[in-house]
Amino acid sequence: xxxxxxxxxxxxxxxxxxxAHPVGSQLPSxxxxxxxxSAARGTVRQAVAVLAAEGLVGSRQGARRIVxxxxxxxxxAELHSFAQWARANGYAxxxxxxxxxxxxxxxxxxxxxxxxxxxxxxxxRTLDGEPVLLERTVYAGWIAPAxxxxxxxxxxxxxxxxxxxxxxxxxGEHLIDAVAATTADARHLGVRRGSPLLRQxxxxxxxxGRPVEWSDDRYRAGxxxxxxxxxxxxxxxxxxxxxxxxxx
Amino acid sequence: xxxxxxxxxxxxxxxxxxxAHPVGSQLPSxxxxxxxxSAARGTVRQAVAVLAAEGLVGSRQGARRIVxxxxxxxxxAELHSFAQWARANGYAxxxxxxxxxxxxxxxxxxxxxxxxxxxxxxxxRTLDGEPVLLERTVYAGWIAPAxxxxxxxxxxxxxxxxxxxxxxxxxGEHLIDAVAATTADARHLGVRRGSPLLRQxxxxxxxxGRPVEWSDDRYRAGxxxxxxxxxxxxxxxxxxxxxxxxxx
DNA sequence: TAGGGGAACTTGTACAAACAAGCCAGACCT
DNA sequence: AGGTCTGGCTTGTTTGTACAAGTTCCCCTA
Numbered sequence: 376x377x378x379x380x381x382x383x384x385x386x387x388x389x390x391x392x393x394x395a396h397p398v399g400s401q402l403p404s405x406x407x408x409x410x411x412x413s414a415a416r417g418t419v420r421q422a423v424a425v426l427a428a429e430g431l432v433g434s435r436q437g438a439r440r441i442v443x444x445x446x447x448x449x450x451x452a453e454l455h456s457f458a459q460w461a462r463a464n465g466y467a468x469x470x471x472x473x474x475x476x477x478x479x480x481x482x483x484x485x486x487x488x489x490x491x492x493x494x495x496x497x498x499x500r501t502l503d504g505e506p507v508l509l510e511r512t513v514y515a516g517w518i519a520p521a522x523x524x525x526x527x528x529x530x531x532x533x534x535x536x537x538x539x540x541x542x543x544x545x546x547g548e549h550l551i552d553a554v555a556a557t558t559a560d561a562r563h564l565g566v567r568r569g570s571p572l573l574r575q576x577x578x579x580x581x582x583x584g585r586p587v588e589w590s591d592d593r594y595r596a597g598x599x600x601x602x603x604x605x606x607x608x609x610x611x612x613x614x615x616x617x618x619x620x621x622x623x
Numbered sequence: 624x625x626x627x628x629x630x631x632x633x634x635x636x637x638x639x640x641x642x643a644h645p646v647g648s649q650l651p652s653x654x655x656x657x658x659x660x661s662a663a664r665g666t667v668r669q670a671v672a673v674l675a676a677e678g679l680v681g682s683r684q685g686a687r688r689i690v691x692x693x694x695x696x697x698x699x700a701e702l703h704s705f706a707q708w709a710r711a712n713g714y715a716x717x718x719x720x721x722x723x724x725x726x727x728x729x730x731x732x733x734x735x736x737x738x739x740x741x742x743x744x745x746x747x748r749t750l751d752g753e754p755v756l757l758e759r760t761v762y763a764g765w766i767a768p769a770x771x772x773x774x775x776x777x778x779x780x781x782x783x784x785x786x787x788x789x790x791x792x793x794x795g796e797h798l799i800d801a802v803a804a805t806t807a808d809a810r811h812l813g814v815r816r817g818s819p820l821l822r823q824x825x826x827x828x829x830x831x832g833r834p835v836e837w838s839d840d841r842y843r844a845g846x847x848x849x850x851x852x853x854x855x856x857x858x859x860x861x862x863x864x865x866x867x868x869x870x871x
Numbered sequence: 872t873a874g875g876g877g878a879a880c881t882t883g884t885a886c887a888a889a890c891a892a893g894c895c896a897g898a899c900c901t
Numbered sequence: 902a903g904g905t906c907t908g909g910c911t912t913g914t915t916t917g918t919a920c921a922a923g924t925t926c927c928c929c930t931a
Binding site: 398399430433435438441443444454455545546547548549550551552553554555569570571572573574580582583584594596597599600601602603604605 | 683690819820847
């Protein structure tokens with residue numbers, strides 16, 4: 376059972392993507408939409424708030440809402456899971472575990488994960504056959520058995536963990552910056568040492584705020600970019616491959 | 624006149640930052656908060672929704688809200704304006720125009736900005752006296768006169784444009800990736816050619832969806848990182864200086 | 872003691888109503 | 902012609918109510 380406002384949001388989104396409301400045009404007023412869907416104004420408001428959070432429409436008091444764009448930001452799942460992002464965007468992807476072993480947590484790791492025992496996994500992810508991402512992930516001890524049981528070429532770890540033990544990644548904190556490739560980075564990604572890499576470091580937790588993993592992901596320059604559409608109230612984020620829309 | 628829910632949100636935020644609600648602990652229920660602030664439950668709901676959007680608290684149906692962290696994400700203004708971000712975080716910053724000239728727009732620029740005539744400005748921004756950011760910005764022709772009138776060492780262009788002509792940057796679209804420093808980049812930032820830079824490209828528009836500027840910003844590696852706290856519904860984004868919380 | 876069944880609590884969804892605040896266009900005046 | 906003003910429209914805020922859905926924890930039972 377999907378919520379009413381979600382269905383209304385979905386319909387409006389489709390209308391926009393279909394071109395019924397071109398970019399730059401005005402959306403119907405809340406009252407009109409309420410009448411059209413036989414819903415209360417508050418419900419319609421929730422629906423358009425969803426679209427605003429996705430960056431599709433903008434709004435300001437007193438004036439009609441306007442359509443800002445047609446590229447939707449799927450945000451969370453796609454930011455978190457390489458596989459889900461790649462699948463959603465139709466890319467051919469793969470992945471393989473390079474090494475994997477349990478060991479005691481270092482000081483900072485113990486502090487972040489709240490555990491003394493961790494599982495460290497080194498993975499390479501490929502896009503269209505090319506290695507583009509080197510993942511160095513440290514899992515908390517309590518989830519380590521489930522992770523260790525996964526096949527080495529597991530496409531989506533997130534999906535596999537959900538299927539296996541019902542684990543849901545609910546919250547994440549990410550830091551994005553640029554670093555030079557180390558010798559090891561360079562070997563696995565097929566680039567020269569010192570070449571620029573896009574680094575994403577993150578801590579992920581469950582619904583209850585229990586830390587699950589701590590990861591250092593490094594993308595080959597030019598392969599992937601992070602994209603943010605934002606307004607005063609909302610900042611969705613997605614990942615994009617190469618230079619799809621911005622020229623040099 | 625600030626909205627009621629904003630004031631409640633501000634109070635709750637302060638309580639969290641002050642440690643009254645430690646990380647991992649539960650927030651009072653909506654009913655309790657409603658009683659405490661003599662507000663309707665809906666109003667309190669709006670307030671905690673603000674905190675959730677900032678990534679401070681998480682929520683799921685049926686369970687009390689929990690405190691996720693204490694680092695607030697100020698998002699839009701700080702993502703957009705180097706000066707506002709630096710000031711909010713107490714850094715000493717500066718900036719200087721390297722070059723500035725009007726010229727006809729190239730093909731992609733004309734498409735993005737919807738104008739045939741643009742103003743290109745090259746700026747270097749400093750943090751604690753060190754050059755950390757090279758901004759190559761192209762302004763739409765209609766705002767160019769106001770930009771050209773600014774002093775060369777103008778600290779906050781965003782603020783200055785607001786003061787001068789009431790211009791508000793309302794929406795932005797950003798692309799973040801890593802690139803190698805060109806010879807020119809290297810000279811202005813004081814790094815070696817080929818060293819990694821964090822690149823942020825963005826298009827900014829007004830409330831009405833009218834494009835204002837198109838910019839290519841390059842940060843020296845290690846000087847600044849982008850930080851995102853996200854959950855299913857919200858992805859705020861901030862910029863952070865150096866490695867404040869994540870070790871090597 | 873381990874497990875099942877509820878009851879109480881908490882957040883999510885939906886509706887209705889009212890007023891505030893800001894925008895816009897047409898009417899009006901100079 | 903040009904600027905001002907006002908009235909209607911639209912979004913923003915707040916309150917109140919009701920029910921749905923999920924969580925938590927206690928108690929009772931096997």
